[in-house]
Amino acid sequence: MSAPAPSSVLLEPKSIAGSGVGNDPLVLLELIQRLKVRDVMTTELATVPRSAPLCDVQELMRRKKISGVPVEEDGRFFGLVSIDDIIRALGGGYINDPCSKHMTTKLVVLEDDMPISFALRYFNRYHYGRFPVLNRDRRLVGIICQRDINRVLLVELSKELNRLEMASGKSLDQDGVSELYLMREFTVCKYDFENAGKAANEIKRLLQDRQLPPKLIRRIAVAAYELEINLCVHSDGGMLSCQIAKGKAEVVARDAGPGIEDVEWACRDGTSTANEWIRSLGFGAGMGLVNVKRVADEFEVKSKKGSGTTVRAAFTVTGAA
Amino acid sequence: MECGCRSKSDNNFVGVLPCFRKEIFLMTMAEVAEALKAEVLVEGEGYKKDVRHVVASDLMSDVLLLDEEDMLLLTSLAGDQVLRTAQIVGAAGVIVVNGKPLPSSMVYVADTLRMTLATCRLSKYEACIAVNAALHSKK
Numbered sequence: 001m002s003a004p005a006p007s008s009v010l011l012e013p014k015s016i017a018g019s020g021v022g023n024d025p026l027v028l029l030e031l032i033q034r035l036k037v038r039d040v041m042t043t044e045l046a047t048v049p050r051s052a053p054l055c056d057v058q059e060l061m062r063r064k065k066i067s068g069v070p071v072e073e074d075g076r077f078f079g080l081v082s083i084d085d086i087i088r089a090l091g092g093g094y095i096n097d098p099c100s101k102h103m104t105t106k107l108v109v110l111e112d113d114m115p116i117s118f119a120l121r122y123f124n125r126y127h128y129g130r131f132p133v134l135n136r137d138r139r140l141v142g143i144i145c146q147r148d149i150n151r152v153l154l155v156e157l158s159k160e161l162n163r164l165e166m167a168s169g170k171s172l173d174q175d176g177v178s179e180l181y182l183m184r185e186f187t188v189c190k191y192d193f194e195n196a197g198k199a200a201n202e203i204k205r206l207l208q209d210r211q212l213p214p215k216l217i218r219r220i221a222v223a224a225y226e227l228e229i230n231l232c233v234h235s236d237g238g239m240l241s242c243q244i245a246k247g248k249a250e251v252v253a254r255d256a257g258p259g260i261e262d263v264e265w266a267c268r269d270g271t272s273t274a275n276e277w278i279r280s281l282g283f284g285a286g287m288g289l290v291n292v293k294r295v296a297d298e299f300e301v302k303s304k305k306g307s308g309t310t311v312r313a314a315f316t317v318t319g320a321a
Numbered sequence: 322m323e324c325g326c327r328s329k330s331d332n333n334f335v336g337v338l339p340c341f342r343k344e345i346f347l348m349t350m351a352e353v354a355e356a357l358k359a360e361v362l363v364e365g366e367g368y369k370k371d372v373r374h375v376v377a378s379d380l381m382s383d384v385l386l387l388d389e390e391d392m393l394l395l396t397s398l399a400g401d402q403v404l405r406t407a408q409i410v411g412a413a414g415v416i417v418v419n420g421k422p423l424p425s426s427m428v429y430v431a432d433t434l435r436m437t438l439a440t441c442r443l444s445k446y447e448a449c450i451a452v453n454a455a456l457h458s459k460k
Contacts, residue, residue, distance in 0.1 A: 194426075197405030201434065204409060218411060222385055225409045282381035282398050282406070291385055 029117075031156050033195070034187050037119050038112035040152045041133045041142030047072045048081070050100035054089045057081045057099055068130050070140055071103050077132060077140035079103035109134050112141050115189070116149055182206060185241040188231040188253075193281060196232040200225035203242045203251075210244075216315060219295040220249055223313040226288040227253035233278050235309065249315040251296075260303040267293065267301065347371040348456060350414040350437050353393055356455035357448055359416050359441035362423070363431040367391070367413030375452050377445045381406040395448050399423050401430045408434045418445045 047070045048057055057069050061083065071078045081103045089095045089102060110119055110131045122131060123146055133142040184206065186199035204221035212220075224242060231238045231253050238255025260266045272286030279285075289311070293299040296313035303309035350368045353375075354361050361368075370391060377395040378384055384394060384406050392412045396403055399421045407415045414437030417423060423440060431438035443451060 193400075193402065197402055197409075201405055201408050214411070218409075221409045225406070226385060281400060281402055282379055282396075283402070285380055285382035287382040287386060291382070294386075 027157065027160050028153070030187055031153060031160070032117040032120060033115050033189065035116045035152065035156065036112065037110050037114045037116060037133055037144055038142070040116055040119070040148045041112065041144040042148060043142045045070060045072075045140070045143060047140070048099060049073050050078055050103075051098050053096050054081065054086060054099050054102060055095045058086045058089075058095065061086065068143070070132055070143060071099055072140045075139040077109075077134060077138070079105040080107055080132060082129075107132060110144060111136070116152075119144055119149065182210065182244040183241070184243075185239055186228075188228055188235075188238055188240055190232065190235065190237040192232055192237075196229055197225060199240050200228050206242075213318060216249075216317065220251060220315055222295050223292045223315075224251045226292050227251060227311055227313070229283055230288050230311070231255055233283060238308075244317060247317050249317050251313045251315075253311045254308070255310075256308040257306065259305040259307050260301070260309055261305045263301050263303050266303075347373070348452075348459065350393060352459075353452055353455070354414075354416065354437075354439045354441075357416060357439075357441040357443060357451050359439040361437070361439040362428050363436065363438040365414060365431060365437035366435045368437045370413045372413050375449065376412075377449050379445075384410060393452075395445055395452075397421060397445055399427065401426055403427075404430045404434055404436050404438065407436055413437065414439065416441055416448065418443055418448050 046060055046064045046066060048060065050071055050073065052071075060069055061067065067083045069081045071081060078100065081099050085099075085102055085104060086095075089097070094102065108122065108126055108128065108131060110122060110133050112133050112135050119131065122128075130143055130145040132140055133144055135141045184203065186202070188196065188199060200221055203224045204217060207217040207220060220242070224240065228240050231240060235255030236257045238253060241250075241252045241254075243250045243252075267289045269286065269290050272284050272288075275284070289301065292311065292313050297316050298312070298314035300312045301309065302311075348356075348371070350370060350372055351361075353359075353372055372391060372393045374387075374389040374392040375395060376384060376387060376389070376392045379396050379398045381398070381402060387410065390411060392410065394403065394407050394412050394415045395418055396415065397417065397419045399417050401424070403415055403417070404427060415431070416439045417427075418441055420440065420442040423438075427438060430436075441448060
């Protein structure tokens with residue numbers, strides 16, 4: 001689950017709908033990284049208070065066709081009664097006891113702002129059928145099972161497919177044969193250091209596959225990496241894209257906030273707003289934008305405090321090696 | 322052979338062994354690992370490759386500023402980003418110094434990126450000296 005989070009348009013000349021997208025799970029990987037648990041979970045919950053007898057829980061399960069009922073009062077989550085608990089209660093003859101006495105309290109829970117890649121990892125690790133979902137205030141806000149994830153992924157994949165088909169049609173209409181040689185877009189999440197750098201690594205691999213000159217590949221990869229780390233460290237999350245068309249390679253980092261107050265200052269050697277944690281990871285020396293500017297043929301930063309930032313680094317492509 | 326030092330603190334020490342002239346000597350990643358008594362965890366694509374520069378740094382921002390090819394990165398930073406940085410700059414391999422325990426993800430990332438990864442007990446400074454000594458003994 002810790003694979004890159006690229007979203008993906010891979011368009012090849014003359015074979016736009018061909019290889020690349022179809023054989024590549026990158027779209028799926030991007031989706032499970034982008035979608036949050038809150039986008040997938042069931043929020044209409046059938047819950048019971050601690051005083052409810054287990055026989056009432058059993059009846060609720062039968063009526064709602066569910067296999068687990070959270071025990072909560074005023075949003076505060078106390079535990080879960082599963083179908084196993086009910087079977088044990090029937091066997092043990094205590095089906096009329098209040099559920100607080102027999103509910104499962106040692107629970108693994110998820111938070112609503114976690115990516116669903118995280119939820120999938122938990123399903124693999126713990127083999128539970130469902131996980132309660134809490135918000136940042138530790139209030140119960142939903143419940144998630146694998147079926148919820150499958151349903152949403154199918155809907156999102158269908159949307160993505162439509163988008164790719166439209167993009168390929170548009171590109172062909174413009175000039176008969178697409179001028180777009182390579183286009184990739186990646187989602188970068190705030191403080192997601194587990195995945196930061198994967199997009200740039202992937203961009204470098206793609207450029208190597210296309211046998212561009214090694215020095216050019218390195219310059220583009222360095223720019224992509226610096227911009228990806230910047231998105232991860234300084235923005236609220238954003239998109240990193242790499243495009244090669246008409247003899248020019250462009251790496252663009254876009255985010256929706258928080259924006260740079262003084263762009264000139266931010267592009268100066270050694271100036272950084274990074275905290276100690278970022279520095280302990282080997283970054284935050286204030287050299288990121290300076291380095292992008294150094295390696296790029298064209299460099300541009302557009303930013304406004306509160307409205308996000310777009311950094312564009314362009315490179316002249318001199319041809320394949 | 323020359324060594325450069327950008328900072329007095331060991332943390333930001335950047336030692337560089339610039340291009341060894343081919344007719345004199347070169348060392349492979351495997352030979353460097355042996356000289357440092359390093360434990361090789363992943364033999365990547367660059368394991369048998371000649372190392373042309375040795376860069377010692379914990380600041381990945383600094384590493385990204387270098388233009389050297391086929392470098393060996395000596396660092397006391399134990400994290401996936403070290404390997405990702407190494408892949409971006411086309412390093413031959415990474416040796417984590419100070420005998421630091423590595424997160425298990427590092428081996429997985431190194432394997433995925435086909436990057437040589439090793440650990441050694443020496444400090445960064447001692448490791449630089451050991452590489453220098455190994456080069457001279459080879460000469």
